[in-house]
Amino acid sequence: MPSSISSSNSKPDLSCDEMQEFNAEHGSKTIETHDEVYSKKQHIPYRVIPQLSWSKIMFFALPLLIFSLASWEFLAYKMGHRSGTYQTGFDNMWAEERRKLDKPNNIKMVLLGSSRVLWGMDFNIMREHLGSQPLQLALPGTGPALFVKDIVDNTNFDGLLVVGVTPFLFNRMDEGHFGKGALDAYHHQSPSGYTGAKLQDFLSDYFAFLDEGIFDA
Amino acid sequence: MLFNSLTFVVFFLLVLTLHYSPLSWRTKKINLLIASYLFYAAWNPPFVILLLISTIVDWHVAKWIDVATTQSKRRIFLILSMATNLGILGYFKYGEFLLQNWQLFMLNFGIDYQVPEWSIILPVGISFYTFQTMAYSLDIYLKRAKPATSLLDFSLFVSFFPQLVAGPIVRPTHLIPQFETPHYANLKQFWWGVNLMILGLFQKVVIADTLLAPSVEAVYNSHEPMSMLDAWLGTLAFSGQIFSDFAGYSTTAIGVALCLGFSLPTNFRFPYAAIGFSDFWRRWHISLSTWLRDYLYIPLGGNKKGERRTYINLMLTMLLGGLWHGASWNFVIWGGLHGIFLSIERILRSRVGDAEVLLNTWLKVALGLLTYILVNITWVFFRADGFENAISLISSMFGFASVGAKTPLPTLYIIQVIIVISSLVSAHWLMRNTTLEAVYQKLPAWLVSVILVLMAFTVIITQGSGNAFIYFQF
Incomplete structure (x- = not known):
């Protein structure tokens, strides 16, 4: 006689003694076949809950957790970390910048290449002369070819592409050291990945320990 | 959506608000x-x-x-x-x-x-x-x-x-x-659910992603012959990584459901304390092994159609179980090896039966360690990129690496792997005949608080990089 897929009146909150009985019947040692299980009086095998005093546990745990995190934040601050900087890493930062080319914009210059382009540009001077902020799409340890191709193939950008020349990287046609993650974040970022990055940005405005870089205090 | 993501935190708070x-x-x-x-x-x-x-x-x-x-x-x-x-x-x-x-x-x-x-x-x-x-x-x-x-x-x-x-x-x-x-969850169920969520995330974010993944990647992404020590440590690290990753997901899932008042079945029971492969499969990914047993092995005839057919059914079940994990011959080999070990165990059991010597504690520990070592050898096929890399790594594990083999693991990684894996395997042995709930039941409130805070604190400060759970790909 098959049992129907229907509810029962099992008690959800079992004590440890009941748990022992339950384990003796359904535990690791007694693995029954599906038929054997279904031929018995049907019940939902509710989980066993240890009978702990959660008011006491939380009374200790919450202040201890807050104190630990405050201490960690203080330590991070002492080590030179600061809140309020863009914290979501190269991949998301790059993807966020790259998306600017997909929207209407007044970008007149895009910078591509490796770390020397990333660190060696004075944006204040360039902005003064161009009248708009250049778009920084250089990545450390990465050749420009793949990224030039991406911009030519996939955008309507008609401004100036400045390509950095790093001899041992210039002819690389692959993604280099950071390109794959950056391109993946741009092309394949999931909705949850996008919201996660936004939430991380929001929290990093308040917590120095989320800062991955170290700056002079 | 990943459990170990900020998006999930916001999502789950909204779900809880609506549910209550x-x-x-x-x-x-x-x-x-x-x-x-x-x-x-x-x-x-x-x-x-x-x-x-x-x-x-x-x-x-x-x-x-x-x-x-x-x-x-x-x-x-x-x-x-x-x-x-x-x-x-x-x-x-x-x-x-x-x-x-x-x-x-x-x-x-x-x-x-x-x-x-x-x-x-x-x-x-x-x-x-x-x-x-x-x-x-x-x-x-x-x-x-x-x-x-x-x-x-x-x-x-x-x-x-x-x-x-x-x-x-x-x-x-x-x-x-x-x-x-x-x-709905009562207060005890709700907080136990929260505790399970934190434990699961600790397993995933701290143990799997932070402490073990770098050593696994250093060894398995090397694709070159390496020293025996590094090959073993990389594989042991993977055994810990895949357990912590997958059991971490299951534990978090059980905790999430419990906070909403629903009950999900246990999926892992300290598998690295298994004595023999049939015991391993009663402890590892229980919901899959029982599924395969009830919907494949038994309908094929199980052990009811003679000895020869039993072994054929066993091998077929494990080969398909391996293929379930992914479209690669390496997974088939992984399943096949488990099938072979299960068959050998079955033959030995039929010969030795319930001999008294098997009740000796030290022999049990020795058989358990042998099981763990063999499980690790099968993990090589599960993790390696392709058959050749798996064979190369197994050669290294048995000391057949060429002269000048690489040593990709720095000292810090070696120490990390030894401490984490020995702690993990010891914990499995200490808890092999009990349950997490029974252990927590005996702990004083202050100790539960300290454990909870330690896990929550390390999860928050480690954050991880939001790595997907390994089993998502299956």
């Missing part, structure tokens, strides 16, 4: 269903359609099977359900693998068949929810249960977000009845 608001039970179930589809869509929205197809087909087919008057009609309806579920699974998961092997097969006849470019994305967790819906149709066909009475409850069973993408694979008779009547 003064709405009708039906409205709350609709909320949970919408939340489950959003949870899945947060990774790739179009693939929600697959969930809908699976739900609609199995809902109707199960009803048709139930009312069919002849066995042949029942069989046709079951084939329809299997073809839909296995068709989706086959197309998305095994399409490229089949084409590549077809190409190799045709080359034997001198035909250079060109495989078309395959750029199909694998829907996350597809193997889990297709097995879950197939269990429903099979239960009805095998007259183990009657069809569900509510489409809403059945849809929620197929898509219930805590266990949707990486299990535990829940049986319909376990979950659907829970949706029929209002289910």
Whole structure:
């Protein structure tokens, strides 16, 4: 006689003694076949809950957790970390910048290449002369070819592409050291990945320990 | 959506608020269903359609099977359900693998068949929810249960977000009845659920991603012969990583469901304290091993059709179980090795039986360690990129690496792996005959607080990089 897929009146909150009985019947040692299980009086095998005093546990745990995190934040601050900087890493930062080319914009210059382009540009001077902020799409340890191709193939950008020349990287046609993650974040970022990055940005405005870089205090 | 993401924190707070608001039970179930589809869509929205197809087909087919008057009609309806579920699974998961092997097969006849470019994305967790819906149709066909009475409850069973993408694979008779009547967590269940969530995230973010993953990647991404020590440490680290990653997901899923008042089955029982491979499979991914037993091994005849057929059934079950994990021959070899070890164990048991010497504690420990070592050897095929890399690593593990073998693990990694793995395996042995709940029951409140804070604090400060769970790909 098959049992129907229907509810029962099992008690959800079992004590440890009941748990022992339950384990003796359904535990690791007694693995029954599906038929054997279904031929018995049907019940939902509710989980066993240890009978702990959660008011006491939380009374200790919450202040201890807050104190630990405050201490960690203080330590991070002492080590030179600061809140309020863009914290979501190269991949998301790059993807966020790259998306600017997909929207209407007044970008007149895009910078591509490796770390020397990333660190060696004075944006204040360039902005003064161009009248708009250049778009920084250089990545450390990465050749420009793949990224030039991406911009030519996939955008309507008609401004100036400045390509950095790093001899041992210039002819690389692959993604280099950071390109794959950056391109993946741009092309394949999931909705949850996008919201996660936004939430991380929001929290990093308040917590120095989320800062991955170290700056002079 | 990943459990170890900020998006999930916000999502879950919203779900909890709605679940404990003064709405009708039906409205709350609709909320949970919408939340489950959003949870899945947060990774790739179009693939929600697959969930809908699976739900609609199995809902109707199960009803048709139930009312069919002849066995042949029942069989046709079951084939329809299997073809839909296995068709989706086959197309998305095994399409490229089949084409590549077809190409190799045709080359034997001198035909250079060109495989078309395959750029199909694998829907996350597809193997889990297709097995879950197939269990429903099979239960009805095998007259183990009657069809569900509510489409809403059945849809929620197929898509219930805590266990949707990486299990535990829940049986319909376990979950659907829970949706029929209002289910809420009392305070003890709720806080125990929170505790399980923190424990699961600690396993994933701190142990798997932070402490072990770098050593695994250093060894397995090297693709060069390496020293015996490094090869073993990299593999031991992977054994800890995959357990902490997958058991971490299951523990978090159980905790999430418990906070909402629902009960999911245990998926792991300290598997690295297993004595023998049959014991291992009673402790590792229990929801899959019992699924394979009940819907594959037993229908094939199990051990009821003679000794020879038993071993054939065992091997077939394990080979298909291996293939379930991924479209690669390495997974088939992994399953095959488990099948061989299970068969050897079965032969030995039939010869030695319940000999008294087997009751000796030290012999049990020795057999347990032997099991763990053999399990580690099988993990090499599970983790390595391709057969050649797996063989190269196993050669290194047995000291056959060429002169000048690499030593990719720095001292810090070596210390990390030794401490974490010895702690993990010791914990499994200490707890092999008990449960987490029973252990917590005996702890004083202050110690539970300290453990909880330690885990929560390390999860928050470690953060991780939001790595996906390994089993999502299956």
